[in-house]
Amino acid sequence: MSAASDVWFPRLAERAQAGPSELSAVLALAASGGDLVDFSGGFPDPALFDTRLLAETASKVIETRPEVALQYASNTGLPGLREALRQDVARTQAVTPAEDELIVTSGGVDAMTLISKAMLNVGDAVLVEAPSYLGAFSVFRTHEGRCLSMRNDEHGLVPDSVLDVLEDARMGASRPKFVYVIPDFQNPSGLRLSEDRRERLVEICRQHGLLILEDVAYRDLAYDGSYLRSIYEIGPDVTVQIGTFSKTFTPGTRMGWACGPATVIDAMAQAKTNTDQCAGALGQCILESLLREGHYTQALPRLREAYATRAGALMSAFDAGLRDTATWTVPEGGFFTWLDIPGVDTRRLAEVAVENGLAFVPGAPFFADRTTSSNLRMSFSRTPTDQMAEGVERLVRSIEAVRA
């Protein structure tokens, strides 16, 4: 029986009747298993989890601090972790959030949820990149926000396109609330935004009283270990930075943070009392311990090397098999590459590809207007390097089948 014919379906809220989000479809694909060469979800490679250290740390915090680790925490997070996170922000950025300028969240999506609850009235506009992270669209829309696309080119977001969208939005008499940007090894394009463009974006947003929501999910994963000045560092007065440890530590603990102007952070903390009340204290204690003892930063070179190796193997496979068929981005960090296959509807291609034992995410859901697209995203973060060539062969075969 399909959900839509169930007796309870008409009683669901309208937003729930829209059916599974595009994000759920991606996660379902990633979980389908079988003889699949899987480039779908942006999952960290589980082989990189330091399970021994995690088990030791979990035991230690449960044995030594049970009254904290196994108890409710405050809605802003445990004081010790907040202090460690303020220092961690300053590790790569010439700015340290004040005590009331940082909140612990249950990962990155939770941070987006909290800011949406804190800032969006029904119909408020949010400016998003084209393409951008589809999970963010889903959160903004669930909170009755409207996603308006800015423009991206082969170097990432074009900051001046904010002005065009503002002009259009003015005609519609609604003032956008914030601009959502992923400057480092973006999901889905894999691109890193230049410092010049970051500066220009801050300048424009400052001029127009727009808040920037800077998502730094992949900031620690430049393959050469480099960092560019963050948007938060350039414009802390107009930026809320959100981060997650899902990609660099483990998504199993659902740990993230947000830092920015105290008024916004306080409103997010109020919103958290209406969601899960607080991020899980056990995960907070484990993360605090790993940050304080230096294990988090010590692990980064190994992660960078592993993901760089996977990216390199996939790029070689593309060079060998796809040169005449497609173009693609060459990531210098993170999990993703973004392909363009002119003349091919990648939604149709994705269906054929699954029949050929290959999974990726077609491009359309990464655009707020869901235009059909000849793009697709491949996440190579947990695809074994020895499967890359086979995956690209299956892709070529699928393209030929769609074109036939």
Ligand SMILES: Cc1ncc(COP(=O)(O)O)c(C=O)c1O
């Ligand atoms: C840019 C970006 N932000 C946030 C998230 C989600 O983070 P979390 O799993 O911590 O909620 C993802 C996951 O794919 C992402 O790519």
